[in-house]
Amino acid sequence: MVTWEAIEDLGVLPTRVWLSRPKLEDENAVNQEKWEPLRKGDCFTLNKQTKPYHPVLIENGRATADAENGIISANFVARSPREMVSCTWFVVKEERNDKHTSDIKPLLEPMPIEHSERVENLYQRAIYAASTYGDGIEPILKETLGLDDKYYIQVRQERSHYVMRKIPQNVISRSLQGSFKLQRGYGSYISEGEQEEDMLGPLNHVVFVVxxxxxxxxxxxxxxxxxxxxxxxxxxxxxxxxxxxxxxxxxxxxxxxxxxxxxxxxxxxxxxxxxxxxxxxxxxxxxxxxxxxxxxxxxxxxxxxxxxxxxxxxxxxxxxxxxxxxxxxxxxxxxxxxxxxxxxxxxxxxxxxxxxxxxxxxxxxxxxxxxxxxDGDNEHGVHIVASKTASNASNIAFIEETSSDEGETFCANAVNENGGGAWGPLLPxxxxxxxxxxxxxxxxxxxxxxxxxxxRGAHAVFDAIRDAxxxxxxxxxxxxxxxxxxxxxxxxxxxxxxxxxxxxxxxxxxxxxxxxxxxxxxxxxxxxxxxxxVDGVIGRLWSKKSVNDKEEAVDENASxxxxxxxxxxxxxxxxxxxxxxxxxxxxxxxxxxxxxxxxxxxxxxxxxxxxxxxxxxxxxx
Structure with missing residues (x-):
């Protein structure tokens, strides 16, 4: 029995796969970046959209996909936009090891959606012709489907398999680079992090990293x-x-x-x-x-x-x-x-x-x-206020005690009127x-x-506040x-x-x-x-203190x-x-x-x- 090769999507109607890659600033340059499929959940969300397409949140809200303009934009970080496409048929360029499974995986190039639709039509005709209801696939094998002035598509029988091929129109190009196999559907893939993130609850914590x-x-x-x-x-x-x-x-x-x-x-x-x-x-x-x-x-x-x-x-x-x-x-x-x-x-x-x-x-x-x-919200009852005379303060701080009906208040001369302090910045x-x-x-x-x-001289300020x-x-x-x-x-x-x-x-x-x-x-x-x-033993052996040592040591038993x-x-x-x-x-x-x-x-x-x-x-x- 003759079977089909490179048919990953076995559905009666193919499912669109959405892919993206970095967008070049120079639109005239040739983009050599690899197309990567979006997460399966994001593809499903995009496929539910009906024309005209509306922007869709993808990657759990981190990006927005604008299918109508073919652009993916990051929502929260400074990242260059990505271009996006959808297709159902792919050109198999080469094969390499998959980083997730170590299996041999094809390097796929998406076909334009209009080309995918024409290839799909030829594939459906071939499927019907080869079935018990058809008249046989031999006439289909003799057909060629011209995509453009450079390539055409043909169904071929190779040993015990039928395969769709993209073939150069030029005889010299055909002899040099050969033909390319076509694949229906992207096949099984794992988007890094998708499985783990789908198991988590919704976002409840945002950490800003400076x-x-x-x-x-x-x-x-x-x-x-x-x-x-x-x-x-x-x-x-x-x-x-x-x-x-x-x-x-x-x-x-x-x-x-x-x-x-x-x-x-x-x-x-x-x-x-x-x-x-x-x-x-x-x-x-x-x-x-x-x-x-x-x-x-x-x-x-x-x-x-x-x-x-x-x-x-x-x-x-x-x-x-x-x-x-x-x-x-x-x-x-x-x-x-x-x-x-x-x-x-x-x-x-x-x-x-x-x-x-x-x-x-x-x-x-x-x-x-x-x-x-x-009100400072200071649990120790000590509030820090700006000194009115310290706009050009030195980094070496000293403390002036003042009185207040609310308690003791201290003005550090390294605190200026613009909000900086001995423990904060000095601002103009x-x-x-x-x-x-x-x-x-x-x-x-x-x-x-x-x-x-x-x-900034903060230590002296801290000591003065503590002593008071x-x-x-x-x-x-x-x-x-x-x-x-x-x-x-x-x-x-x-x-x-x-x-x-x-x-x-x-x-x-x-x-x-x-x-x-x-x-x-x-x-x-x-x-x-x-x-x-070991450090504790050595420390105890050398921890004898001089009676003339006036420096204070922290009580080891202190909380x-x-x-x-x-x-x-x-x-x-x-x-x-x-x-x-x-x-x-x-x-x-x-x-x-x-x-x-x-x-x-x-x-x-x-x-x-x-x-x-x-x-x-x-x-x-």
Whole structure:
């Protein structure tokens, strides 16, 4: 019995498959990018549409598909548009290994829909002719279907199979490149992340991720690396979410309990600010380029693109531009989220993650929001206000005590009238607006905040506030408007600094060790326990103190509490080292691999999964 080859769609009528690829800016250029199928659920949604096509939300609201104009646009991130097509027949260009299954898969090129319809008509005629109701397929095998002046289509019998072929009209081209097999339907495929995301509940948490130094260097001549990192973080996060949920389901099954609800979806959205505050035509950029030496251009490019951001951020005008840009972007993306998910504002949460210099930006935004809160909402009863005489204040802070009917109020001379402070930025003028929400949590990764606060003279301010408190507590002298604060770093990261020592009295030594980052309720790995035991033994052997030592040590039995952001009691968390790890070699990549770290992903799963499932609708104009 003769069968058909490359017929993946066995339906009586073929199902349209929708595909996309990056759109070139130059419309006259030949696009060599590979077409990738959209998620099956998105194809189903698009196929339900009737002409004229209306824009459709796809990828769980992250993008909008405009089938009429053949464009897919990202909704929340700065990403180049994609072009989209639909078809039912494909040209098989070549075969290669599938990255998901390791099976041999064809590389498919979609045929234009009008060509697909003509090929489908020929295929249906051949099917009928070969059936018991037809007159035989031999006349069909002799037919040719001209597509254009370059190719024609023909049904051929090859051994025990019938196959549709696309054949060059030119004899020379035919002898050089041969013919191409046609395939009906795309066949089985897996869109990365679709299965996991379909198992999750609706979106209930949005995490804004503010990038740090070097974004210009990483994003040269390609899509923004931060956007790509957030895509990969979301995929890894969801896979571990589902794996964690399945374990809980198995545990519930053994206890004869009902399975828990699936976890809700979490979005990680990058907040990109570099290109909004840098302009190649600006006087500063031109001046910088004029003084840059022509030697070792690769290294000097790193210096200009990476180190320069830190130096510029310490200048008031540039700092103001960055904070304004980040705030505007957060307002914009937040508005798009609430427009796409109308019910999100009722139950959804927003949080912040800052990486590298981005963590300093997040700190400063929270500091400015704190200063804008009239009653301060400070659980320790100490409020920070702007000094009216400190518009040109030094970075070295000192405290002036004043009286108030509401309690003790302190003015730090490093706090200027535009909202900055000894722990926040010194700005030339006030920001137009502050953060539009109080983050559920704020997470700093590879953060130099400790360095910036030290340079701003914050330690002296914190001590003065603490000393004025009636109980003189061993706690944070103030809080930030966020539900929780975590300062996470790799011990090998040369850019990372601690925060907790700044919140202890100046002169304190034997600071509490940072905690190891673990799952909530979990412990450290075995080799880390051994390291802790050895370090403890050595520490006790060398911990004898001189009677003349006037520095104070933290009482090892004291209950340390650093409620800098609501309910968290500790701030500094270090990543667990590997079994075999050289800190100098690890330093090369430590600062750039936080978003791939599974311990961090698991920790964020715990932090964002504190509440149950909610229901949120999607909408589009």
């Amino acid at each position: 990038h740090g130094i070097g974004e210009a260097w990483f994003s040269k001549d390609k899509a923004s690396s931060m956007v790509e990192q957030m895509d990969q973080l979301r995929l890894s996060f969801q896979k571990r979410q589902i794996a964690d949920w399945k374990q809980k389901c198995e545990a519930a099954k053994k206890k004869l309990q009902p399975p828990p609800d699936p976890p809700n979806r979490v979005e990680f959205l990058p907040i990109l600010w570099y290109h909004k505050v840098h302009n190649k035509s600006s006087a500063m950029t031109k001046s910088l380029m004029s003084v840059t030496l022509n030697t070792i251009p690769a290294l000097r490019s790193i210096a200009n693109d990476v180190v320069l951001d830190v130096l510029l951020y310490m200048t008031p005008n540039y700092c103001h531009a960055v904070l304004n840009s980040v705030t505007d972007e957060i307002f914009s993306v937040k508005g798009k989220i609430e427009k796409t998910f109308p019910n999100f504002s009722k139950k959804g949460k927003f949080s912040l993650i800052g990486h590298s210099l981005g963590s300093v930006i997040c700190w400063d935004l929270l500091s400015l929001k704190k200063n804008s809160m009239r 003028k006030a920001l137009e607006r502050v953060l539009p929400f109080e983050p559920d949590f704020t997470m700093f990764m590879g953060s130099p905040i400790g360095l910036f606060l030290s340079l 408190h009636s109980q003189k507590p061993l706690i944070s002298p103030f809080t930030l408007p966020t539900g929780a604060v975590y300062n996470i770093f790799s011990p090998s990261d040369p850019v990372a600094y601690r925060l907790e020592p700044l919140l202890l009295k100046y002169g304190t030594k034997n600071f509490p060790d940072p905690l190891y980052l673990t799952r909530l309720g979990g412990g450290v790995r075995g080799h880390v326990k051994v390291m802790q035991y 340390l509490n650093f409620p800098l952001g609501g309910h968290t009691t500790r701030l500094d968390y270090q990543l667990q080292p590997g079994f075999i790890e050289n800190e100098y070699l690890s330093a090369v990549k430590a600062h750039s691999t936080y978003f791939q770290n599974t311990d961090i992903i698991d920790f964020v799963i715990d932090v964002t999964g504190r509440e149950g499932r909610i229901v949120i609708d999607l909408t589009i104009d």
